[in-house]
Amino acid sequence: MISAAEVAVRIKRLPIFPEAPARLAALLAQGSSGVDEFEKVIKPDPGLTANLLRLANSAYFGLTRRIASAREAITILGLKRVYDVASMAAMQGFLPARLPGYELSSDGYWQHCVAVACLAENMARAGGAHAPALVFTAGLMHDIGKLVLGEFLALHAAPILEKLRHDGVSLIGAEREILGVDHSEVGAEVAFVWKLPDAVVSVIRWHHDPSKVPEGVDRSCVDLVHVADALAHSFGFGADIGELRRPLDAQAFDRLKLAVPALELVAAGSLADxxxxxxxxxxxDRGDKL
Amino acid sequence: MKLVTVDIADSRVSADPDVTLVTYALGSCIGVMAYDPVRVAAGMIHYMLPLSETSPDKAKARPAMFADVGIPLLFHSLYALGCDKKNLIVKVAGGGTMHDESGRFAIGQRNYTILRKMFWKTGVVISAEDVGGSKSRTVRLAVATGRCTITSSGEEVEL
Structure with a gap:
């Protein structure tokens, strides 16, 4: 078992997460922000600007011409999308070389984050609706708790592996049983420190318990990320020590109202993304430790 | 030894005895490994989904994404290398499943069912398999010897 104080110390020790996404999120929350305010946040940060342009020009965002400036990216992609891309740029610069405990390389972790973001968003669209705002960033960030919990997992590797491989316990269950806390709880604390938007924090906190979401919290993003997480693991994006030992919440799956063929179409369509x-x-890099 | 990676939705064949084909992190996806000891050639596919009718466009661009078009592609690529169907030793791995008591999310089982149907119709015998369960599997197949190994849950076993 580990204490809340130990976790808090580790969260404090994380390298500083770039400020830009939190400032953009605050602007979004105010609702009155415009292109100028966004540009003021992004432009002074050359690394973020470069990453923003590189990502904004990738095929996923479907632009027909090349974007050359932060301002153009903001105008063409829109504010919410720029927030998604800024989160991605910030995360990418933040990744450690390895996630100890989970036996996951930085590339494997990143691939899982991106896969969940794309699958969640594409599933929402497949339902015929607009994707809920911030579902992409929520998918991208859902596992940030692992960045902290990994070190504790590594210290308790033997009992965790015993639970997983011999007792048939899920990874999240093994975290709870051995460490007394899981990566979704820790992730929500990290998200708070990083000043992520409330909708994203809720997804991080509840992505393994979508049916326990408290009243007043929008469940749609949580359900999408929960099922996208399952799909991503199913297809081997970011395989870690948990392998496929992860529970699927059938009610969350049913709430999405996506039949299996529609889900498979989303999976087929998301691979290129x-x-x-x-x-x-x-x-x-997906399974180099398996 | 040259390691040739078979990506997700990818199929590779080789008659180079230095080559070992490898595919990583098979979850609900399935890997089919085929080896011809007479021609000394081997092939491997890592498919994601059972049926190409799901997305004819994607099936055209990446046939190895789907069992129904990908598996014939693997066999035809082996015949093109000079392999003979009657000599092929065929092994199967993957088709795993999440902890899903409701069975709503049975992509792994569907992937395996279609494979069995296809092999039954075309008279292909599976000589060894490691399918199902909640494992993630990494598979290696050596072209020179046909030695096929599966690494999963921290252990390597011969298939």
Whole structure:
């Protein structure tokens, strides 16, 4: 078991997450923000600007011409989309070389984040509706708790593996049993420190318990990310020590009202998106420890 | 040894005895491994989904995404290398499943069912398989010897 204080110390020790996404989120929440305000946040940060342009020009965002400036990206993509892309740029710059405990490389982790983001968004669209705002970023960030919990997992590797491989316990269940806390709880704390929008924090907190979402919290994003997470693991995007030992919440799946053929169509359609956004991450990074 | 990676929705064949084909992290996806000891050639597919009718466009662009068009592609590529169907030793791995008591999310089982149907119709015998369960599997197949190994849950076993 680990204490809340130990977790808090580790969260404090994380490298500083770029400020830009939080500032953009605050602007979005105010509702009155415009292109100028967004540009003021992004432009002073050359790394973020470069990443924003690189990602904005990737096939996933479907633009017909090349974007050359932050302002253009904001005008063409829209504010919410720029927030998604800024989150992605920030996350990409933030990744550690490895996630200890989970036996996951940085590329494998990133591929999983991107896969969940794309699958969640494409599933929402397949339902015929607009994707809920921020579902992409929520998908991208859903596992940030692993960035902190990994070190604790590594310290308790033997009992965790015993639970997983011999007792048939799920990864999240093994975290709870051995560490007394799981990566969704820790992730919500990290999200709070990083000042992520409330909708994203809720997804991070409840993505393994979509049917326990408290009243007043929008469940649609949580359901989408829960099922996208299952799909991503099913297809081997970011395989870690949990392998496929992850529970699927059938009620969350039913709430999405997506029949199996529609889900498979989303999966087929998302592969190219995932590959383009991860820059064709080498397959060898997906399971190099298995 | 040259390691040739078979990506997701990808199919590769080789008659180079230095080559080992490898595919990583088969979850609900299925890997089919085929080896001809006479011609000394091998092939592997890593498909995601059972039926190409799901997305004819994607099936055209990436046939190895689907069992129904991908598996014939693997076999025809092997015949093109000079392999003979009667010599082929065929092994299967993957088709895993999440912890899903409701069975609503049975992509792995569907992937396996279609494979069995196709092999039954075309008279292909599976000589060894490691399918189902909640495992993630990495498979290696050596062209020179046909040695096929599966790494999963921290252990490597011969298939």
């Amino acid at each position: 995932i590959e383009s956004l991860t820059g064709l991450a080498k397959a060898s």
